[in-house]
Amino acid sequence: MSNLRRKKKTRKWLRPRLRQLLNFLERDTRVINDYLKDGRCLSEQHAIWWETIQKTYDHQQYMYENRTNSVSDRIVSFHQP
Numbered sequence: 441m442s443n444l445r446r447k448k449k450t451r452k453w454l455r456p457r458l459r460q461l462l463n464f465l466e467r468d469t470r471v472i473n474d475y476l477k478d479g480r481c482l483s484e485q486h487a488i489w490w491e492t493i494q495k496t497y498d499h500q501q502y503m504y505e506n507r508t509n510s511v512s513d514r515i516v517s518f519h520q521p
Contacts, residue, residue, distance in 0.1 A: 458504055465497055492518060 446453070472490070476482070482490055492515060499511045 455504075462497075462501060462504060465500075469494065469497060489518070 496515050496518075499514065503509065503511055
């Protein structure tokens, strides 16, 4: 709760939190990919959302690794990629 009340979130404070969130997302995508490899399938709409989630993760990973705040062909809306 004290982290949310910070007036200024410095880069030194923010980068480890971003890394942690990216690790959570990587873990969750690994679990979903395992389900898909086991033969489970997604509906058409969920498959579209899954592709959007993977693209968004790739964009966020790229921005984290290259320390940038923008990426080409950025996804603006989750439901309208």
